[in-house]
Structures are given as C-alpha cells and as structure tokens.
Amino acid sequence: MLNATLLSIGDELLIGQTINTNVSWMAEKLNDIGVNVLHMITLADVENDILKQLDIALSESDIVLITGGLGPTSDDITLATLCKYFQSELVWNQQVMDNIDQIFALRKRMITEETRNLAFVPNDAIPIYNSQGTAPGTIFYKNGKMTASMPGVPYEMKAMMTETVLPFIQENFQLPFIVHSHILTAGVGETQIAGHLVDFEKALPEHLKLAYLPSLGKVRLRLTGKGDDYPTLQKLVEEKTEELATLIEPYIYGFNQDTLEGNIGKILLEKKLQLGLAESCTGGFISHAITAIPGASNYFKGGIIAYSNEIKRKVLGVNEETLSQKGAVSEACVEEMLEGALQVLEVDVAVAISGIAGPGGGTKEKPVGTVVIGVGNKDKKHIKTLTFTSDRTKNIQISGTVALVMLRKFLLTIL
Amino acid sequence: MLNATLLSIGDELLIGQTINTNVSWMAEKLNDIGVNVLHMITLADVENDILKQLDIALSESDIVLITGGLGPTSDDITLATLCKYFQSELVWNQQVMDNIDQIFALRKRMITEETRNLAFVPNDAIPIYNSQGTAPGTIFYKNGKMTASMPGVPYEMKAMMTETVLPFIQENFQLPFIVHSHILTAGVGETQIAGHLVDFEKALPEHLKLAYLPSLGKVRLRLTGKGDDYPTLQKLVEEKTEELATLIEPYIYGFNQDTLEGNIGKILLEKKLQLGLAESCTGGFISHAITAIPGASNYFKGGIIAYSNEIKRKVLGVNEETLSQKGAVSEACVEEMLEGALQVLEVDVAVAISGIAGPGGGTKEKPVGTVVIGVGNKDKKHIKTLTFTSDRTKNIQISGTVALVMLRKFLLTIL
Secondary structure, eight states: EEEEEEEEEHHHHTTTTOOOOHHHHHHHHHHTEEEEEEEEEOOOHHHHHHEEEEEHHEEEEEHEEOOOOOOOSTTTHHHHHHHHHHHHOOEEEEHHHHHHHHHHHHHOOOOOOOHHHEEEETTTTTEOOTHHHHHHOOEEOOOOOTEHHHHHHHHHHHHHHHIIHHHHHHHHHHOOOEEEEEEEEEEHHHHHHHHHHHHHTTSSSEEEEEEEETTTTEEEEEEEHHHHEEHHHHHHHHHHHHHHHHHHHEEEEEETTHHHHHHHHHHHHHTTTTTTESSSSTTTTTHHHHHSSSGGGGGGEEEEEESSHHHHHHHOOOHHIIIIIOSSSSSSHHHHHHHHHHTTTTTEEHHHHEEEESOOOOOSSSSEEEEEEEEEEEOOOOEEEEOSSSSSHHHHHHHHHHHHHHHHHHHHHOO | EEEEEEEEOOHHTTTTTSOOOOHHHHHHHHHTOOOOOEEEEEEEHHHHHHHHHHHHHHOSSSSSEEEESSSTTTTHHHHHHHHHHHHHHEOHHHHHHHHHHHHHHHHHHOOOOHHHHGEEEETTTTEOOOSSSSSSSEEETTTTTTEEEOOOSHHHHHIIIIIIIHHHHHHHOOOOOEEEEEEEEEEEOOOHHHHHHHHHHSSSSSTHHHHHHHEEEEEEEEEEEEEEEHHHHHHHHHHHHHHHHHTGGEEEEETTOOOOHHHHHHHHTTTOOOEEEESSTTTTTHHHHHHHHHHGTTTTTEEEEEHHHHHHTTTTTOOOOOOIIISSHHHHHHHHHHHHHHHTTSSSSEEEEEOOOOOSSSSSSOTTTEEEEEEOSSOOOEEEEEEEOHHHHHHHHHHHHHHHHHHHHHHHHHO
C-alpha cells in the first residue's frame, strides 16, 4: 500500500480562521486512486519546522503533498524552504512568466516585482502549471518518492491535483485497482436508507465497502471495491450498485458525477420544457443552483425573487386578500405565486417557495423553519408545507434542495 | 509562549469523508486565551502511531488535546493507549456511570456491556464530565504538561472544551495576551494591497504580525499582537489598524466580523433605501448573498432573474433593438435592465448584471468572462464592463462580489 502525508502550511489554519477543507478533498481523491493517507499535518510558515516535517514525512510516506505558503508575499516561504531541503536552485522559467503575463493582461492589472519572482522555479523540479492563478506548483521526484507543493487556495490546488498531480502519481507509482460507485439520494435521512440496506450490507464481500456521506438534504452512498483484477472488480461493483439501487429506488436522483440540478437540466432538455422560479424565503438559492450548471440557459428562462409581499402582488399577481387573510407563507399564496410564475415568465414548469427562514418572523402556528413549496404546470400543481430547522442558513439550503427533489419527481410524471 | 498540539484520531478524517472542523474551532478558542497552536496532526486508530505522536507532541508542546477514538466500539482505542503511555490503571467511577445511566434513561435505551465500560477511568487522571453524551473525557496533568482526550463528536467536544478544558488551562498555565484585528477588502488582489503596505509592514514591531487571507474577489488582512500588557497591546493594535486602514482605504468594506452583504444591509437600513436586483449571468448569486443576512427583508424587496432575453424584454422592459443590435451583454442593455429593475420592483437603488459566465457563449469581442455591471438610482447610474476568468463558477462569484463592491461604493456617495 502506497502511503501519503499531507502537509498544510499556514497560520490561518493554526489560529482556526480557516477550516482545512483542502486535506479532506485531497484525501478523497488519493483514496480514489488507491493511495492511503497516513498523516495530515498542519504547521506554520517557519523554515525549521517545514524542513523537519518534510524529513519525517519523506521517511514514512512515498508521496508528500504540501499546500500553502506559495504566494508572492514575504510570509510565503514554502518554495525557498523546499529548495534548501532538496539543494535546488531557482531558475527563470519563461513559460511560467507567460502564464502570469496572460492572467494579468486579462485582468488588466500591472505586474509587480514580487509577482515576477513567481517565475523563478527550482532547476531540478517539474513545475506544475497553474490554470487558475499565478503561482506555479512544483513536483520534486527523487529516490522513488514524490514531493508536490501547491497553493493553499482551494480552486488552484484542485485544478493542479486533477490536471497534474494525480495523473503523475498514477504514471509513476504501482497502485492497486480501486473502483468506486456513487449512488445519490435526496429527501431522505441516512438512518432510513440504512434501514433498507441491512441485509445488503451483511452480504457484501470483504473487499467491498459501503459508506454513507450525508449533507444537507442529501445522502451520497459510496460503494468501493479494492483488488488486483480490474475487470472482475468492476463487474462486481456494477452488479452490487444495481442491486443496491433497486432497494432504495424512490430516493435516488442520480449516480457518480450527477448533480440534482444537472439531472433536472437533462430532463428539461429531453422533454423540451422551459423552467421558471418564484422564490421568496430561498432568496435566489434555487436559481443560483440551477444556473451553476453550464448550459442552463437552454432550459431556464428566469425567476422572480419575490422577497416582499409587494413584489408577490405586483409582479406575480398574488391577491391582496390571500396575503392579508392567509399570509405569505401559505399554500394559497404559493399556489398563486406558482401560477404567476407560469404566466409572467411564460414557462412550461415552475417552482414557487415561501417560508420563514428565521431567525425572526416565526409565530406559534408558523414557527421559524415553516416552508411551503409548490411545483407544477398549467394542468397540475403539487403544494406541500414542511417544517425544517431553527437555523436560517440550513433552512434556505434544505428547503431549496427539497424543492429541487419535488421538481425532479414532478418532471418525471409529466410528458 | 505556551504551545499546543492537536491530535485528531479517526479514519473518517484520513479518507476525506469528514472535514475536520474540530481543530479550527479548538484553535480559535486556544488563541483567544493566548495559547499558540504549533501543530495539528490527523492520524489513524493505530496504537503504535498514537503512542509515537503523543510522545512527539509532549516533547514540543505544553498542552496536547486529543479528539476521537473514545466511543464504546472496538476500534476506539484512544483511552487504552493513553493508559499505556501514562502507565495508568482503569478504575470504576460511579459518577461517570450515573451520568451514563441518566442519559440512557432520557433516551429510553438499554445500556449494553460496552457502554458500561465507559465508566472505567484512569486512576491518576481527572475525568471530564460529558454534558452532551456518554463517553467521559480525561485530563492527564503531569510534569507541568497537560494531555486532554475528548470525543470527536463536535458538540460533545465543544461542551467539554468550554466547561472544563479551557478553564483548566487558564487556571494552571501562565498565559500572554493576544489581540486580533481584521481589515476586510474586496475588488483588489493580494499583491496590489501588499504593494501599498511595504513600508507599513517593515515598520511593524516584532510582536505584531500581518497576514493576508485571500478568497474569491476578497482579501482579509489580519493584524495580530501578542504581549503581557493588555491595555498597551490593545492600543497599539488599534493604532496600527487605523494606520493600515488609511493606506488602503478605497478597498476596505469592513472590519472584524463584518460581511460585505451585511455592511450593505446596514447602509441601506441607515439611509432608509430599498434595494432591488436584475441578475442575468449571476443567476441568483447576488440575491442569495443579500438574503443570507438575517433581516434582509427590511431593505431588500426582491429581484428579477432575467436569464433569457425574453424576460429581459417582457419583465424588465429592455428594448428589442438594444438586444438585437448591442446584445444582452452590453452597457446599453444593462442600463435598461437597471432602469427596468428600479421601475418594476419600485425600489430606490438597483443592481443589474449581464455577462458570459461560460463555458459556452464567448466570442472574439466578448470572450467568456466578460461581464457588465450596473448600479444606480433614478438620478445616477454607474455601468462598467469587466473581464474575469474562463471558469463559470469563479465568474459568477467574482462578478457578484464586484457588483456588491460597486453597490456599496454607490450607496456611500448618495444621500
């Protein structure tokens, strides 16, 4: 088994200002290709300590991945320290400078002397192209062990890992075969799903493992197989995925890289339907999720963020009486918002949502967390009242996710 | 300076299934009372490795805080390993058992033999009462150094830290004072800010440190002072914060716990202005950011997500000719969207935005990343064309952030 040590360099991590999401992302990707993470170590931008930890890491692991301390400012000392450790010299690299030039030209900014320094890279290392920013990464590959240094900015690190570091590991190290399969569910809890899978889990062979990965309103199931014979392993994981899928079919919205929003997009495209939204309590969350998908303009026309009652009335045509008698958080109001969205936006299908996200605005009958969700077209409308949590952020996210789950189910029932 | 090492024990962390939010929370609390976190180390439930890491931790730190591996199942070996290290014996503790009994009675569950084992605690340690669960924590205080072991479940750990561990540290160790100050900027890069602060940084006294913490479209500056005399230190950090603030005044949107959206909300409330939005390329991102702030309904009326040209025309009243001749991503179109938002939503101030988020839709003249942003009221409108990146997600986030920066500036110029 190949071992890796992850070193995270940065004071912002040690003082607790930043949550280290990098290492969990990296660990997941390393596991995906069959690399075991032995230690994750967070340390400060202090030369002696970086040298010491690097030495320990290289004594116990084959792969050392370092993030942080690569920017142009004076507290970024990772590269200089690596050069000291590996006895390398910094040499000018025109390709790296060209990339920096290009980025600055695009952003219409002047290049400072500090930024130009980023184009100096170690003479006996492989520079990692930074497709998302200026500071390049570095791979030292010596005595059969690899040390890679990347920026701490998550999207720059992720691009480098995907484009360069993971392929480098797969090319230069002997790895076992690992096959993953992800089954994506929404609108149901982990415990409820586990209840359906008791026998399935008991019958799983030793080299297959099932993991539950819950997030707000969603649970991702991961089936992982490890082995030396790839075709047999892949076939077994496929068979077990199908078996599992039949057991919890109503909760599944997709597999592997699918997203709920992307899956909805595909159905809308297939059925040639145009979608519109009327959001109150979610305030743009659903719209943002839908439009995060490339190509959303092919099926999403737009939405009305009807945060105030006035906009519910004037733009969506909700009746004054409905608002005064039933309130904005009522099935009657959401039905009229839905009808308004269908008409004003001239769309085939719409989602409407109104609720009390909190912390203020709750009453005895309608406490914080009460949300009314509607989906429908001109013929059919489904309206549901649900109660979520006392937390504003969670209420926005969970109710938005449930609205998308309802939309997907509705889309599957119509022509 | 008092040092701490945080050891996190658990496979779920090493395979990337769980993001380690415990250590950042703990580090923040430790910093608040003047303890420096030297290392954060994540390791597996393996006896030899726990012994080794504990030994290293106690050689370099005064305080070692361990989380994880304390449950009743067989893979939870932390306590047994600690006993081995400190040559302690487990003895029955009736108080701990009473707490377990109470919790099980409350949850109406039967106590298993494994759970009863949790009432055995080391004979020469101080048990930490668990107000949130069954497994007690443990403090070993030997040779002037402290080792505390807590569960990995965040709310159990947090309660133990607040109720027992932090007070224990304050009582038994000599601590310095620490003062933090955060200066929040947006719409400008780390390098450009650093360029304004070269002399300032050089002139900083040894016990004050400046850190740059960049994220998409924003840079947070943190000034940290450490010392023995609290009033002097606090005064110095305040003075230096003011000095720094004057050097980069145009880029600052707030301090410490402020958020850009929250700050905008405050200005809108103060000036008694109602805000509306017309979003195309950002597709709800700005609206979602604005409404994430509790109480947003006091100043935010709503928005139109005009994703299709049809909605730009029909709902916002953009001219057919503007769209056909200048295109949807043009200053003319955004000006009309802005005017439309002001009128349709009947608001005092509006933001309009249209651009090419990508990956499709780019042309030679208007490549992916081209975004037009407008802010204004009935008297005054500012429209800007900007070019960002080739990445859809980043374009949405950065352009949304820049729109908020422009909105804030505009709000400060009007009555």
